[in-house]
Amino acid sequence: MSNSVFTKALCAAAAVAVTATGFSASANAQNRTVRTAEVSYADLDLNSEDGQSTLQGRLKGAVRKVCGSYDSKSLVDTKDHGVCMEQANASAQRAKVTIMAAANSGKPVETALVISN
Numbered sequence: 001m002s003n004s005v006f007t008k009a010l011c012a013a014a015a016v017a018v019t020a021t022g023f024s025a026s027a028n029a030q031n032r033t034v035r036t037a038e039v040s041y042a043d044l045d046l047n048s049e050d051g052q053s054t055l056q057g058r059l060k061g062a063v064r065k066v067c068g069s070y071d072s073k074s075l076v077d078t079k080d081h082g083v084c085m086e087q088a089n090a091s092a093q094r095a096k097v098t099i100m101a102a103a104n105s106g107k108p109v110e111t112a113l114v115i116s117n
Contacts, residue, residue, distance in 0.1 A: 037062035039095075046103040055099070059092040 039058045044051035066088050070081035 035066045035068070037065040041099065046100060052100070055096065059096060063088040063092050 039055075039062045041051075041055050041058070044054055046052060046055065063085065067081055067084040070077040072078055
């Protein structure tokens with residue numbers, strides 16, 4: 001597939017969502033909060049190390065955005081934030097694998113992975 005066709009196809013599938021479900025240990029299912037962050041990769045050449053590195057950086061930023069800040073003096077907040085970070089990082093890595101496999105096959109995709117507890 002030519003690079004320009006590949007780029008156009010990639011533009012058509014330009015985002016990955018990293019999603020986390022945040023909750024406190026005592027919260028029930030009705031109090032869960034779902035947060036998402038969109039990561040664009042349409043402008044990246046995923047066949048290059050620079051493109052892959054930039055994608056990884058954007059995914060890390062999305063994980064930080066999804067999990068947000070927390071009260072480090074609260075054990076519940078600290079634990080919940082740690083769980084969110086673990087799950088969001090795992091989701092981001094699954095998204096990266098999916099994106100890279102699709103890019104390598106010449107069929108870029110839009111993907112969203114949901115973290116559930």
